[in-house]
Amino acid sequence: MxxxxxxxxxxxxxxxxxxxxxxxxxxxxxxxxxxxxxxxxxxxxxxxxxxxxxxxxxxxxxxxxxxxxxxxxxxxxxxxxxxxxxxxxxxxxxxxxxxxxxxxxxxxxxxxxxxxxxxxxxxxxxxxxxxxxxxxxxxxxPLYRAGSEALQMLLRPLFTTSFLLDDFFADNHFFNAERLVLTSASSKTAIGMAYLLHRDRGQREQRYEIVGLTSPANRAFVEGLGCYDRVLGYDQVTELDAGVPTATVDFAGNGELLGRLHAHFAAQLRHSCLVGASHWHQRGGLPKNLPGAAPQLFFAPAQAEKRLLEWGGAGFHQRLAERWSAFTTFTGQWxxxxxxxxxxxxxxxxxxxxxxxxxxxxxxxxxxxxxxxxxx
CATH class of the missing domain: 3.90.180.10 (Medium-chain alcohol dehydrogenases, catalytic domain)
Structure with missing residues (x-):
């Protein structure tokens, strides 16, 4: 060499x-x-x-x-x-x-x-x-296609997290929440999770509404995806009925927004899941003494290792590959x-x-x- x-x-x-x-x-x-x-x-x-x-x-x-x-x-x-x-x-x-x-x-x-x-x-x-x-x-x-390397690089790691998030919530019966609120709803990981939540909802015992929070500039795009039941701006949190059992999935990392979500839903906030930090400059640390469920950081490898033990490697990759194939067809539209x-x-x-x-x-x-x- x-x-x-x-x-x-x-x-x-x-x-x-x-x-x-x-x-x-x-x-x-x-x-x-x-x-x-x-x-x-x-x-x-x-x-x-x-x-x-x-x-x-x-x-x-x-x-x-x-x-x-x-x-x-x-x-x-x-x-x-x-x-x-x-x-x-x-x-x-x-x-x-x-x-x-x-x-x-x-x-x-x-x-x-x-x-x-x-x-x-x-x-x-x-x-x-x-x-x-x-x-x-x-x-x-089994997921590799020579003509779609770009999609694999862009979406495979994100979609794997989406897949594990969706599985984590289903595994925990959605914490008995009747509504899931996803922040940074235009992010690709959030879109992947919303797609799976929407796709598989009819096969699940728990019924839930899928709500996306996003910026005004991205609202039309997120609404056009068709996988969120409702899309709201970050300043519209109070329009959501605070009496409905709710779980939040925070992809944004905005401490001020997280504080408002906890304050609004209070005791009806059944699970507060922290995933990403796309709004990294607004994180500023987690607010203290938040009402409702304490925020929990989601660590994708932990859920992956749990399922690899339960399903085996072949079973895990078969489930992932089936959903991945459907998701890449969906992403081709936008x-x-x-x-x-x-x-x-x-x-x-x-x-x-x-x-x-x-x-x-x-x-x-x-x-x-x-x-x-x-x-x-």
């Missing part, structure tokens, strides 16, 4: 508005026995990745890909090919889907190598959830994909999404390579 130029997109962990590029060289001797070098072709970037950064300390997202002190490499989901390998069973040219840094390359130490893929066994990743450490061989992945090549495009989209200015109808696919041929 000749010397390879590696480019990283680093952010300041204390001030996410600050970013920088780091270029370094990796030579042929850098790979130890059992390691492989993956070339990251492209990756998706959404508000979900901002959540990873905001929750980097609390949820250990900064631990996946070590960076210089005070800096961070935000995890993203994408596709990579093996450029060089000293690991049996992981051969050059093989393509993998998984969680990568915002970089051009990643060195992995494959363990549990199977036809379906491998787990990165590098020491710093071992304590972290396997959901983020596994790399799926595209030729053996989602457009934009591609960006090179560091300037990555920086522009990063700032746009960080500022909350990205359109919910647009999905960004990025690469730190300046051309499809792979040059930096």
């Amino acid at each position: 000749a010397s390879t130029a590696v480019l990283d997109f680093l952010v300041d962990r204390d001030d996410l508005s600050r970013s920088e590029l780091r270029e370094q060289q990796l030579d042929a001797e850098a790979l130890a026995p059992g390691q492989a070098l993956l070339r990251i072709d492209h990756f998706a970037f959404t508000a979900n990745n901002i959540t990873y950064a905001v929750m980097g300390e609390a949820m250990h997202y900064w631990q996946f890909f070590p960076a210089p002190a005070g800096k961070g490499l935000i995890p993203v989901w994408g596709f990579a090919e093996v450029q060089a390998s000293r690991c049996e069973g992981v051969e050059p040219g093989v393509r993998f889907y998984g969680c990568y840094p915002m970089s051009t390359h990643l060195v992995v130490e494959p363990v549990q190598v199977k036809e379906s893929g491998f787990v990165d066994g590098r020491e710093h990743r071992r304590p972290l959830p396997i959901l983020y450490n596994q790399y799926l061989r595209c030729s053996r992945d 989602l457009s994909v934009e591609h960006g090549l090179g560091p300037d495009a990555v920086k522009r989209v990063y700032r746009e999404v960080l500022a909350g200015h990205a359109s919910p109808q647009t999905g960004h696919i990025l690469s730190l390579f300046s051309s499809r041929g792979g040059s930096i």
